[in-house]
Amino acid sequence: MTAKFLTKYFCNTNTDKWSVKDQNYFFSNLSDLLRMGFSIKNCLEFLQVVHPSDSKRYQEFVRKLSGGESFPKTLRPVISEDTYYQILIADQHGDLVDALGNLGNLNSMKTKQRKQILALLEYPMFLVGFLIVMMVGMKIFIAPELASMGGTDNSLTQKLFNFALVVMMVLFSIVGFIGFQKYHNYSLINRINVICRLPIIGKTYQTYCHYYFAFNLAYLIESGMTLGEICELLMEYNRNSIMFQIGKELKRRIWSGSNPNKFIKQNIFLPRELELFFQKGNEPKKLGQELRAFSNMKYQELVRRMESLIMLIQPILFGIVGIIIVGMYLSILLPMYGSMKEVTG
Template sequence: MGFSLRESLKFIKIVIPKKEKQITEIIRSLENGDSFSNSVRLFLKEDIYYQILIAEKHGELADSLKTLGVYLNKKHEHRTKLIQLLEYPVILLLFLIVLMLGMKIYIFPELNMWNTATRVHLIKPSTLIILLIWGGISGSVVIFIKKFLQRPVVKRVEIICRIPIVGKVYQNYCHYYLSLNLAMLLKSGLGIKSICTMLTQFSSTSLLYQIGRTLEKQLLQGGQTRLFINRYPFIPPELNVLLNKGNTTEVLGQELDMFSKIKYQKLTNQIEKLIGLIQPLMFLFIGVVIVFMYLSLLLPMYHSMEGVYK
């Protein structure tokens, strides 16, 4: 709207007093000569920081901030909607947990006194087997998470993209994120090799650095970008078609910009569908818990009645 960067930050500090401390630190950093991206780095996730860094270096800061604002606002709406959907099932689940504890403390001991053959509160061989299975599963999960965190970021992202349902959503986010950043770089006039060189200047833990470094190495060895794109699920395969059309870098950047908007719309639709599935799945889980509660109560009573009739 014509405000300078410093005036905009001062205005935000007035409008959002809760963020006054952070905004003051950003303004102080800018006054000390730091770039905007470095000034806000401590308050942002890595992927968002690099998007602002790329935009700042190539004169797309205002448009990039606007795009990020829309994305983060939509993300906040999805989070709020998810919390609202989970409120009732979570309350119901807590009520069931309290009910199960009450049954364990008060009802099962009475059933045990009524039927000495039914040892509800004692540890049975089947209980030990279940505990061992749960222990094995929990241990496997912990080991998997530990090994997963030790892998390079590219491998981690690749694994997440292959997870059923959730992986597709994350894959679309990667497609949107990479195509948007690539669009900004191409519109600024950079070629593929120049982009790779620039990406290798980022933090070695970032996804963009890993992609740039791997692609640069492959190009130096005479490899093709087509093989590189097909190698990873988090890189949109449509890039092969767009890159081989023979357009100038500026036109290609515009096409990728439009492509990123299409991917963003698809990502939003996927998230909304996924959120819509969560509540029915929660109710299904609660229904299964209720069935098992009834069985744990009725089966001992059935065995007791069976003993009386005999």
């Protein structure tokens, strides 16, 4: 799950989707051009000229727009579902230029952090590669010599060690399989709650969720929509999306007479501050502005948390390298120690 989050955050494994770098270029430039007074169609035609490597894709966008397709739907094949709904909500109920600018900033941060991660990985990965070569060399050249020096005790010790290793691997596999099955049977809402509780990455993912939902909710409320209308809108989205699931659950609670604030308390991926904002009873426009300011604060917190997460990469890798080195020394010294005991005994 950790790898899944990092993969989702930093890159896209689907070749039909735009890379983080491409999205950064597109959203940043499109936002700037729209602020200068260009129409969306004019922006795409301009980008087609200045970015010829993606000209066919821009041509396809222009063709779809000319055919009456909405701008968010035009982009949907090349962007993630999260990004699509962010653009859709801003296009229908908010400030599209502001939303595109925020997406450009977010993708710019991702690009910068990806470069940082690659730079931090260079030396540890070199050490890991060097250690793998050493381990292979030890297995081929040194292990046979140590085996010929050792006696029955060493052979029995090695067998017991191998047996214990196999038992541990089987136990870890069983626990992992049970955990995966349990996670797979959870609803999408519960899955996100689980990810938010994970060690190391959980708080960072939770902060991203807080930013994402506050950002989108700000536009919907600022446009004058009630909570019931927001639920109806979210129910029109993809059934497998988190936005649909939230709308469905909130609608159920409203119909049953339950307090929607309980839903916020029960799900840690939703910011608790939402409850306080709603209790203040401000007019929709002011409440939307407050939520937008709150989303900006969460964005800054997300940047700080990602920086801290990146700084953990090298210490963790060096710790793994240290464990490998200790294991290599033990694999050499323990058989030698056993042989020396036999000689002195």
